[in-house]
Amino acid sequence: MRVSASRRIRNSGRVKLTDVREATVRRVDFGYFVRPASETGDGLPRVEPCLGYLVDHADGMLLFDTGMGSNPDVDAHYRPRRQPLDDALVAAGARRDQIGLVANCHLHFDHCGGNPLLTGRPVFTQRIELDAARYTQEYTLPELIDTPGARYEELDGEAEVLPGVFLLPTAGHTAGHQSLVVRRRDGTVIVAGQSHDTATAYSADVLAWRAHRDGHSRPLPVPPAWINRLQELNPARVVFAHDHSVWEP
Secondary structure, rough: OOEEEEEEOOOOOOOOOOOOEEEEEEEEEEEEEEHHHHOOOOOEEEEEEEEEEEEOOOOOEEEOOOOOOHHHHHHHOOOEEEEOOHHHHHHOOOOOOHHEEEEOOOOOOOOOHHHHHHOOOEEEEEEHHHHHHHOOOOOOOHOOOOOOOOOOEEEEEEEEEEEOOOEEEOOOOOOOOEEOOOEEEOEEEEOOOOOOOEEEEEHHHHHHHHHOOOOOOOOOOOOOOOOOHHHOOEEEEEEEEOOOOOEEE
């Protein structure tokens, strides 16, 4: 039996973009973990940050990603150094009771660890991501998903969650991965989560997209199809969940 409330929002076509008059995007530092050598590709362990982002909007405050969950096996594997949710929010200039909306780029343990502390708030997630978290073995920590009082807003595609703030599917790391787009007067900010592990990897895909657009001779690397959607938003900055670096055009 599910212990969470869940309402499915179906969206057709693309969200009509509006401009945000007042919205700030602030990084939230949830600590770091050590990715073992078996997962890095270069034979060396790598320390990676765990970052969330606060959108402070005239119509409410949204938290995108909520930190790392805890489990003995996870802790032994990744050796995390956590920053508790409340401490991380205070360091970013906010309090838990100010958070009105929650979204996760995806529902792996290192992105939704603080969700059980934010029950009652709408949690925006792609439907296929929530299904994977609920029904796929070893996908995430189950105790982070259907906690008492959890309230999911299930999405099928793009959705505007505040004026000028919307979620956009960016499948790859998981089938239901999503990114957050914030339209500001000084340029669009995209919180890309773990669509890419690093800003350098994102830059490589943007360059591949440009080469295809320019009709460059083949062979060429093939970027994700959704890169075109992100780039047509003319982003001024793109930020990530596991990289302090920022992509700028």
